[in-house]
Amino acid sequence: MSPVLIPRPSVPARRGPAAAPRLGLLRRAAPALLGYLAVRLLGLAVLAHWAHGRGRGLWPLLATSWDSGWYLQIADRGYDHELGGPGHHDNLAFFPLFPALIKAFAAVTPGSRASVALVLAGVCSLLAALGVFAVGDRLHGRRTGTVLAVLWGAAPAAAVQWMGYTESLFTALAAWALYAVLNRRWAWAAALAVGAGLTRPTGVAVAAAVSVAALQAARTGGRGGRAAALAAAVAAPTGWLGYVAWVGLRLDRWDGYLAVQRTWTNQWDGGLTTLRMLRGLLVLSARPPLFLVAVSAVLVLSAALYVLCVAGRQPLPLLVFGGVLLVVVLGSAGVYFPRARFLMPGFPLLLPVALAVSRARPAAAAVVLGLAALTSAWLGGHMLLVWPGPP
Numbered sequence: 001m002s003p004v005l006i007p008r009p010s011v012p013a014r015r016g017p018a019a020a021p022r023l024g025l026l027r028r029a030a031p032a033l034l035g036y037l038a039v040r041l042l043g044l045a046v047l048a049h050w051a052h053g054r055g056r057g058l059w060p061l062l063a064t065s066w067d068s069g070w071y072l073q074i075a076d077r078g079y080d081h082e083l084g085g086p087g088h089h090d091n092l093a094f095f096p097l098f099p100a101l102i103k104a105f106a107a108v109t110p111g112s113r114a115s116v117a118l119v120l121a122g123v124c125s126l127l128a129a130l131g132v133f134a135v136g137d138r139l140h141g142r143r144t145g146t147v148l149a150v151l152w153g154a155a156p157a158a159a160v161q162w163m164g165y166t167e168s169l170f171t172a173l174a175a176w177a178l179y180a181v182l183n184r185r186w187a188w189a190a191a192l193a194v195g196a197g198l199t200r201p202t203g204v205a206v207a208a209a210v211s212v213a214a215l216q217a218a219r220t221g222g223r224g225g226r227a228a229a230l231a232a233a234v235a236a237p238t239g240w241l242g243y244v245a246w247v248g249l250r251l252d253r254w255d256g257y258l259a260v261q262r263t264w265t266n267q268w269d270g271g272l273t274t275l276r277m278l279r280g281l282l283v284l285s286a287r288p289p290l291f292l293v294a295v296s297a298v299l300v301l302s303a304a305l306y307v308l309c310v311a312g313r314q315p316l317p318l319l320v321f322g323g324v325l326l327v328v329v330l331g332s333a334g335v336y337f338p339r340a341r342f343l344m345p346g347f348p349l350l351l352p353v354a355l356a357v358s359r360a361r362p363a364a365a366a367v368v369l370g371l372a373a374l375t376s377a378w379l380g381g382h383m384l385l386v387w388p389g390p391p
Contacts, residue, residue, distance in 0.1 A: 025130070025134065026130075028137065028142060029130050029133045029134070029137070029145070029146075029149075031142075031146045032129060032130070032132075032133040032145060032146040032148075032149035032150065033126065033129055033130065033133075033149070035146060035149065035150040035153070035369075036125075036126075036129040036149050036150055036152070036153040037126075038373075039150055039153040039154050039158075039369075039372075039373040039376065040125070040153050040158070040161065040162060042373055042374075042377050043158060043159055043162075043373075043376055043377040043380045044162065045377075046377040046378065046380070046381050047061075047159060047377070047380055047381050047384065047385075050381040050385050051381075051384075051385060054385055056385065059118075061384055061385075062118060062162060062163045062164065063114040063115065063117060063118045063163070063164050064114050064164070065163075065384075065390075066390040066391065067094070067164075067165055067390060068114070068117065068163060068164030068165060070091055070094050071094060071098055071099045071102060071117060071164060071165075071166070072099075072102070072113055072114055072117065072164070073091060074091055074094060074096070074099035075099040075100075075102040075103040075106070075113050075117075076113065079091055079092055079096075079250065080092055081250065082251065083251055083253075083256075083259055083260065083263070084263055088263060089263055089264055090260045090263050090264075092247050092250070092251075092256075092257070092260045093260050093261060093263070093264050093266075095166070095197075095198055095199050095200055095201065095203070095243055096198055096243060097166075097169070097195060097198040097199045098117075098120070098166045098169055098199060101120055101169075102116050102117045102120065105119075105120065114164065117164035118162070118163070118164055120169070121161065121162055121163060121164060121165060121168045121169070122162055122168075124168035124169040124171075124172045125161045125162060125168035125171075125172075127168075127172040127176075128152070128161075128168050128169075128171035128172035128175055129149045129152065129153060130149075131171070131172055131174075131175025131176040131178075131179055132145075132148055132149045132152045132171070132175050132347045133145040133146060133148065133149040134175070134176070134179045135148070135175055135178055135179050135182065135318075135347075135348070136148035136149070136351065136354060138179060138182050138183070139182070139315070139351070140351075140354075140355060140358070141358075143358040144351075144354050144355055144358040146358075147354040147357045147358045147365070147369070148347065148350055148351060148354040150369055150372075150373075151347075151350045151353060151354055151357075151369070151372060152171070152344075152347045152350060153373075153376075154369070154372035154373045154375070154376040155340075155344045155376060156294055156297075156298055156340050156375070156376060156379050157298075157340045157341040157344050157379070157380075157383065157391060158344065158376050158380065159376075159379075159380030159381075159383060159384060159391065160341055160344070160391055161344075163391075165341075166199050166200055167341060167344055167345060169199055170196060170199045170200045170202070170203070170345050171344070171345040171347065173192050173193075173195045173196040173199060173203075173206065174192075174196055174205075174206045174321065174345050174347075175347065176188070176192050177189050177192035177193050177196060177206050177209070177210055178206075178209060178317055178318060178321060178348070180192060181209065181210055181213045181214075181317045182315060182317070184217060184225070184229075186214055186217075186228040186229050186231065186232035187228065187231075187232065189210045189213075189214070189232055189236070190210060190214075190231070190232035190235040190236045191235075192206070192210075193206045193207045193209075193210040193211075193235075193236035193237070193239065194235065194236065194238055194239035195239060196239065196240075197236075197237060197238070197239030197240030197241070197242075197243070198239040198240070198242070198243055200345075201240075201328070202324075202325055202328055202329070202342065202345070203239060203240045204237070204240050204324065204328065205320075205321050205322075205324035205325040205328065206236075206321060207236040207237035207239070207240055208237075208320050208321070208324045209317040209318070209320040209321035209324070210232060210233070210236035210317065211232075211233040211234075211236045211237060212233075212316065212317065212320045213316055213317040213320070214229040214230065214232040214233035214236070215229070215230075215233045216316060217229040218230045218233065243257075244257045247260060261334070264334060264335070265333075265334050265335065266332060266333075266334030266335070267332070267333045267334060268328075268331050268332055268333065269331065269332075269333035270331050271330050271331045272333070273332070273333040273334075273336075274299065274330050274331070274332070274336075274339075277292075277296070277336050278296055278299065278300070281293060281296050282296055289387070290382065290386075291337065291379075291382060291383055291386070291387040292336065292337060294340065294379055295336065295337060295339055295340045298339070298340040298343060299329075299330060299339060299340070299343070302326060302343050302346065302349055303326065303330065305349040305350070305352055305353070306322055306323065306326055306349055308352040309322060309348060309349060309351060309352060312351070312352060312355075314348060314351065318348040318351075319348075321346070321348060322346050322348045322349050325342075325343065325345070325346045326343070326346070328342075329342045329343055337387075337389055337390065337391075338390060338391065341391055357369065
């Protein structure tokens with residue numbers, strides 16, 4: 001018997017080769033999961049060898065460095081009670097679901113909270129890869145879903161998928177929320193959007209995708225379907241809004257969350273800072289840092305891929321999710337270096353590439369995926385061991 005994470009409901013005949021005889025989801029996704037694991041294990045092996053050569057331990061690098069330490073601090077001691085002064089970074093900038101899960105699982109397991117965070121990230125990465133496959137399979141068939149999951153695992157900043165970071169948890173929630181929307185499972189979609197909104201600031205993109213799709217469905221559905229869709233549209237943003245409101249109450253000021261973001265120099269300026277950084281790095285600088293060049297390339301390619309997604313008439317929820325994610329990340333006036341990581345959950349942006357690769361000859365597809373995996377492994381090592389700042 002094949003276990004199924006989310007039951008596949010009866011839906012109209014799907015397009016393309018996805019109309020093949022149905023298998024249990026895990027059995028159907030086996031090539032995607034194996035491909036994803038192969039890519040990430042390659043990245044882990046390269047990182048381990050590189051870290052050993054530099055006298056660095058792999059476990060602390062993955063479990064306790066940079067943002068991992070912030071989540072562990074929240075799991076240990078909770079949130080700050082007041083806004084810090086100049087130069088102070090408040091931990092209220094970090095959303096609560098991941099540290100809450102760390103604390104809950106650490107209470108019933110023998111491992112340290114750092115180890116629990118790593119295990120959670122690893123499990124969530126597999127759930128995310130499965131969800132990414134499910135969306136690609138639902139839209140374009142098994143082969144495209146498999147390629148899409150492997151490409152997500154070979155993203156430039158994919159090393160953080162197996163770190164004590166929130167990207168894997170967030171991508172899992174986003175992917176399954178979009179899958180639920182595509183199948184009009186409104187209760188699932190809303191619940192997963194609430195979870196995404198409690199995980200990262202960009203959870204607003206998941207909430208927007210679910211709410212817009214639900215409102216569109218409510219216009220055409222029957223009475224029962226209309227009520228379920230409207231309820232989902234209202235509920236989807238409550239996770240994100242709830243945390244932002246809670247921060248305001250905790251700091252006793254209406255703009256509490258915005259004030260916290262300002263302590264991290266994160267504000268929104270519509271993309272002016274992004275354009276200045278791109279010009280400075282790609283045009284004016286004689287020797288820009290390699291990592292920032294890679295980040296810049298990801299930003300430019302992501303914007304170009306979104307244009308292809310629109311031209312390819314992707315389903316509305318995927319376009320809303322990708323569009324809002326791009327607006328939030330590209331429109332920020334905050335720190336520049338983590339933006340490739342911030343865009344990594346935007347797997348629908350990879351669909352045009354996944355479609356092209358899945359339609360190519362097997363040898364050509366293997367070369368493309370192999371090069372993507374090797375590039376990701378090398379960039380992961382460079383990001384964590386050469387680049388002096390956070391990923």
